Amino acid sequence: DQQVKQNSPSLSVQEGRISILNCDYTNSMFDYFLWYKKYPAEGPTFLISISSIKDKNEDGRFTVFLNKSAKHLSLHIVPSQPGDSAVYFCAASAYNYGQNFVFGPGTRLSVLP
Amino acid sequence: GAGVSQSPRYKVAKRGQDVALRCDPISGHVSLFWYQQALGQGPEFLTYFQNEAQLDKSGLPSDRFFAERPEGSVSTLKIQRTQQEDSAVYLCASSTASMGEEETQYFGPGTRLLVL
Numbered sequence: 001d002q003q004v005k006q007n008s009p010s011l012s013v014q015e016g017r018i019s020i021l022n023c024d025y026t027n028s029m030f031d032y033f034l035w036y037k038k039y040p041a042e043g044p045t046f047l048i049s050i051s052s053i054k055d056k057n058e059d060g061r062f063t064v065f066l067n068k069s070a071k072h073l074s075l076h077i078v079p080s081q082p083g084d085s086a087v088y089f090c091a092a093s094a095y096n097y098g099q100n101f102v103f104g105p106g107t108r109l110s111v112l113p
Numbered sequence: 114g115a116g117v118s119q120s121p122r123y124k125v126a127k128r129g130q131d132v133a134l135r136c137d138p139i140s141g142h143v144s145l146f147w148y149q150q151a152l153g154q155g156p157e158f159l160t161y162f163q164n165e166a167q168l169d170k171s172g173l174p175s176d177r178f179f180a181e182r183p184e185g186s187v188s189t190l191k192i193q194r195t196q197q198e199d200s201a202v203y204l205c206a207s208s209t210a211s212m213g214e215e216e217t218q219y220f221g222p223g224t225r226l227l228v229l
Contacts, residue, residue, distance in 0.1 A: 003202050004155070020139070036220075040221075041222070042222055043117070043204055043206075043220035043222045043223050044156065044204070044220045046219065049217060081168045089156070091155075100146060100158035100161055100169065100172070101146075101158065101218060102158070103148075103155030103156045103157070104155050105153070105154050105155050106153075106155050108156075
């Protein structure tokens with residue numbers, strides 16, 4: 001049973017427009033969430049994180065929103081650039097469950113010029 | 114500064130062979146993690162070290178998998194008698210966090226293992 005779900009395997013967006021990547025989780029004990037970006041043949045690169053005490057965190061073009069009641073988070077990229085084309089992984093961890101992250105299956109974002 | 118490095122980057126093994134995968138974490142990082150990533154999936158947790166202590170090995174899929182970090186820095190993931198289902202990318206990550214702290218994990222490029 002997947003605890004972290006990313007239901008869209010792929011997403012295509014025009015350059016300059018907003019990209020919205022979604023993530024849902026089932027474990028209510030998760031209290032720390034992250035987004036990673038991955039290019040082919042490279043390891044995941046940290047993008048942005050959010051603690052469960054917040055509902056929004058912003059870093060430049062990237063904003064993560066957390067809706068705890070819905071067990072849902074989303075990553076907004078505005079404006080999208082061709083270099084943003086990559087696979088995006090949502091990850092979650094729980095303070096009392098140790099240090100490991102639980103990852104979703106990823107969403108492949110293609111930003112079209 | 115240098116990031117997490119892993120070697121080899123690619124490994125082809127015959128079924129039944131033993132393999133050893135190396136991870137050099139970021140200097141000074143207390144925590145080290147191993148993940149397995151199958152094709153088209155997200156990384157899945159294998160094991161976690163805090164310094165030289167292996168605090169969690171709940172994700173290791175079988176007793177053929179063994180990990181160590183004897184001096185609290187470099188770590189080796191060993192897979193004995195490899196099977197075709199072991200084919201995956203093995204990712205190492207490190208962080209500054211101690212137990213119970215929230216902290217970003219920084220990933221290496223991974224070792225792609227193919228078992229024939």
